[in-house]
Amino acid sequence: MSTDLIVRLPNHLGDACMALPALELLSRRGHKLTLAGRAWAADLFAAYPWPVLILSRERSERVAELRARTRPGTPALLLTNSFGSALDFRLARLRPAGYRTDARRLLLSQAFPVPARWRQDEAPMHMVEYYHELARAFLGGVAPPVPPDLSLRLAPAAVERARKALHDAGIEGQYVMLCPVAIGLHKGKVKAWNGFGALCADLVGAGVQVVTCPGPGEREAVRAAVPGASLLPEADVGTFAALLAGSRLVVANDSGSAHVAAAVGAPLITLFGVTDARRTGPWSATAVGVGSADGWPSFSEVAAVVRRQLAARQAARPS
Numbered sequence: 001m002s003t004d005l006i007v008r009l010p011n012h013l014g015d016a017c018m019a020l021p022a023l024e025l026l027s028r029r030g031h032k033l034t035l036a037g038r039a040w041a042a043d044l045f046a047a048y049p050w051p052v053l054i055l056s057r058e059r060s061e062r063v064a065e066l067r068a069r070t071r072p073g074t075p076a077l078l079l080t081n082s083f084g085s086a087l088d089f090r091l092a093r094l095r096p097a098g099y100r101t102d103a104r105r106l107l108l109s110q111a112f113p114v115p116a117r118w119r120q121d122e123a124p125m126h127m128v129e130y131y132h133e134l135a136r137a138f139l140g141g142v143a144p145p146v147p148p149d150l151s152l153r154l155a156p157a158a159v160e161r162a163r164k165a166l167h168d169a170g171i172e173g174q175y176v177m178l179c180p181v182a183i184g185l186h187k188g189k190v191k192a193w194n195g196f197g198a199l200c201a202d203l204v205g206a207g208v209q210v211v212t213c214p215g216p217g218e219r220e221a222v223r224a225a226v227p228g229a230s231l232l233p234e235a236d237v238g239t240f241a242a243l244l245a246g247s248r249l250v251v252a253n254d255s256g257s258a259h260v261a262a263a264v265g266a267p268l269i270t271l272f273g274v275t276d277a278r279r280t281g282p283w284s285a286t287a288v289g290v291g292s293a294d295g296w297p298s299f300s301e302v303a304a305v306v307r308r309q310l311a312a313r314q315a316a317r318p319s
């Protein structure tokens with residue numbers, strides 16, 4: 001028998017992708033999920049039977065929305081760690097459960113300790129495992145291992161929008177997708193590699209068709225970063241995911257773009273310079289990482305890896 005469960009999604013696109021195994025585990029165990037989060041979540045999970053409740057920026061509006069769309073006493077699982085998210089759900093008369101973080105224990109109907117592995121530096125816990133462990137604890141402590149890869153379903157409408165965007169831009173055949181933008185800072189440091197322009201020129205010079213697709217409000221930043229690429233119109237997250245899935249190769253910063261690419265199984269190279277791949281890198285058994293939390297890779301390092309991956313993809317194609 002299915003039971004209703006409200007799941008508060010993480011606020012960032014990459015984290016929502018990394019929460020997918022946890023969501024799938026909850027769904028398989030008989031929970032009828034309603035997701036609550038940012039507007040893009042409706043596009044990201046459009047292929048799933050999970051309604052998405054889009055939450056406003058203002059607390060009073062969020063609480064009103066939750067009250068209007070849910071029944072009092074409905075259980076909820078918070079994939080967020082903040083005090084504020086627990087307060088929202090408690091004020092909405094729901095029964096939130098989550099990790100015992102940010103001094104919110106008294107607001108939670110079930111408060112689970114943060115896994116000891118999360119605090120380890122030698123073999124740190126990945127965010128995918130962090131979310132999956134919370135789902136496992138909520139379900140009573142028994143669950144299969146985390147799968148080695150994500151498997152985000154694509155809505156047919158998103159696949160069609162991606163096909164049309166490529167057609168309208170005159171893109172035919174195989175293409176490489178570059179994702180040069182990473183919004184925000186990590187510990188005060190820029191999260192984007194500065195060599196995408198040179199990489200784009202190198203690929204175009206070698207006869208490779210290079211495509212890029214800006215997110216909302218990113219068009220000028222993307223155009224400046226990769227002026228030689230075919231610039232597609234801004235797209236919703238679902239269409240962007242379908243474009244990544246159809247790519248010959250994706251090169252991205254450790255950002256939401258890389259996590260979406262990993263989620264749809266795209267051939268992926270992720271560039272690291274300030275983040276720790278062991279905790280937040282794309283969850284994929286086949287993705288290649290270049291660089292580290294201690295510094296960005298050189299152009300020659302990245303170009304060499306890109307050439308090897310393209311050659312390997314070419315060799316693997318049926319003759």
